[in-house]
Amino acid sequence: MATTIDDVARAAGVSTSTVSYVLSGKRPISAPTRQRVERAIRDLGYRPHAGARALASSRTNVLALMAPLRVDVNVSVIMQFVTGVVTAARAFDHDVLLLTADEVAGMERVASGSMVDALVMMDIEADDPRIPVLVGLRQPAVLIGLPRDPEGLSCVDLDFEAAGRLAVRHLARRGHRRVALLGSPRAVLERHTSYADRMLRGFDQEVAGSGLEGVVEPCESSMAGAVEAVDRVLERLPDVTGVVVHNEVALPWVVATLRDRGRHVPDDVSVVAVCPPDVATNQPLPLTSVDIPAHTIGKVAVEMAMARVDRDEPAETRLLAPVLVERASTAAAVR
Amino acid sequence: MATTIDDVARAAGVSTSTVSYVLSGKRPISAPTRQRVERAIRDLGYRPHAGARALASSRTNVLALMAPLRVDVNVSVIMQFVTGVVTAARAFDHDVLLLTADEVAGMERVASGSMVDALVMMDIEADDPRIPVLVGLRQPAVLIGLPRDPEGLSCVDLDFEAAGRLAVRHLARRGHRRVALLGSPRAVLERHTSYADRMLRGFDQEVAGSGLEGVVEPCESSMAGAVEAVDRVLERLPDVTGVVVHNEVALPWVVATLRDRGRHVPDDVSVVAVCPPDVATNQPLPLTSVDIPAHTIGKVAVEMAMARVDRDEPAETRLLAPVLVERASTAAAVR
DNA sequence: GCGCGGTGTCGAACCGCTTCGACGTCGCGT
DNA sequence: ACGCGACGTCGAAGCGGTTCGACACCGCGC
16 A cells, blocks of 8 residues: 555566656566566555656646536536546546536636646636636636637537527427527526527527527526426417427426416427437427537547647637437427 | 745745745744745745645545436435535535546545545445445545445435335324335345435335335336336325335426326325425425435535544444425325 | 753655666667 | 667656754743
8 A cells, every 4th residue: 555666666676767667658668577567566556646646747637627516507417517527537547626616716726736737617607707717827728618708728518509590490490480498597697608698699590590589588497487487488479389498407397387388399389408318308208409418528628628738739619519309399380 | 836835935034844834833933934924925826736745744635525427316416415525625625536436446546546535435335345445445434325334434324214214104194004115216226225225124114113004116217217116106005195205306207197197296195205405395396305415414424534534533423313394295194 | 140941943854756867788780 | 890779777856845853042940
């Protein structure tokens, strides 16, 4: 347990540097020597001391993930982001340090304390106050989301703007003329959270472009919020026939409320969800949905981070193209 | 950024050790000296290098959290555990390294690599294979859950056995004689996950103790699973009047299915949920529930871990007493 | 007036690993 | 036969802290 590289060197009859080179592969070591060293490592159960390694190499093999651990939002999407990040990180031999979003000083702390090689931030807002801080850091950062000005940071996300357009176009093609967006909670919109903003924009664009009539309602992430939002929509646009729902928690209640109000899905109202596929299918009626590939996004974020760490490649922005899967919740408008 | 303790010492006109003592408070420093040092630290924006500190002090100020990041189970409970752990850790000036449950080697890696001061494990099974590994580690570990044999490790959890009894007793007191437990998915039960096992045991105990008739059905975490489980219960015990549901995801579908099958809640069937309060209230009908204080459990886990790290107190097991809150889903049995 | 204990500060020895320059050895070409 | 480069290994100097023993200085009691 308390074995050091010196113990290994002694056991293998080589110098410590040789052991180090066997471990890192940064210099050629002859096969017999390498085998002796590897043997010693195994026999002694040796593990390099992370702190010592970090000190000497200024690489920690840890990356920070700042996740919004508030309970209100999109729990399962967040979970998938996180698993995506963690598994991808492991593929690069990195571990993940978890920071909460409300702890903005946390980034500073872990970064200037040299605890991490890179940072991944979720839940980016249009003018996120964390961005200037990130820019000043020694470590590269990747944003999951798209701020107004990335200031040279890498960004990755689903192209929510295109997703909004795609959802509306799907409805428009089926003859729907009056559509609604049931989106994020008001607080999320007021923060100008990136994904909510862009979704909204895409929705509006396509509504205008296709000459539809459209209303937008924020929607709290609760049953009550869903009911309210649906009722507001029905009030503002009584003969709505297409609804785009971008709120995982409210989703089941939206559909239930529509039915309660006498609108059959999909005969009277078509519903397009924007959510992970498992959420869309785990409903009484399998929902047509635009996938949020959270796991993939997390993975890509890590890849971009590592690309900068390992080969300091320049920052880039990647928006993943949305994919719509038609299920049972959308149908042609009856007229 | 690249400022070191030497820079600070130079700027303050003292030795590095003095700076160190100012930071740690482990030796008395006169007020004027301390102030000069603190000033220099602030002016230079100095942060100690985490690796160097870990190397010299063999304390990392990081603790590992192994969480089951599978998407299937109890997502929001897990989230609350995690936030509980993270916020509590911060209160002890620690950060949290996130490990996934499927990566058993991860504990070994972070522990013998001296990346963490302690480990917190979620989702413990009765004979968890990780336990022997944890016992061999240099760092203390805290289990969230209660294995058959803790082997000297600290444990903390809701007293699920008491929770099971409490839920049944609540129903029994209201005159219900035929009750059912809709519990965890089969896979979770087959792993003998601690909480599921204990819940089951408590349910059975109280059913026997109160002379009730009871059935137990596993329940997958999906709509389909909930429907199936409810139907199986209705088949096995057609005149069931009390149902205990210990499955957050299935919960809404269980209630919906009961209604679909013509059983009104609470007039025909009383439902007691075992879940966090927000889940219980965010339903069409506010549900009587036994609280799972996930946030608190996470917090206590960290406190126990830190107690062992800082003052190496002996391991202990703490089971939190369950609390039942009566809401609208339970009523007296009609006979 | 002198020794004594306490207080505050310093110097130096680590902590365990990486990395760079140096060096010995060998096989090759001429 | 000799020089030279390539290959494999070593030694030592950091990396940036912590901590322990030493020591200077002070006021105190006798």
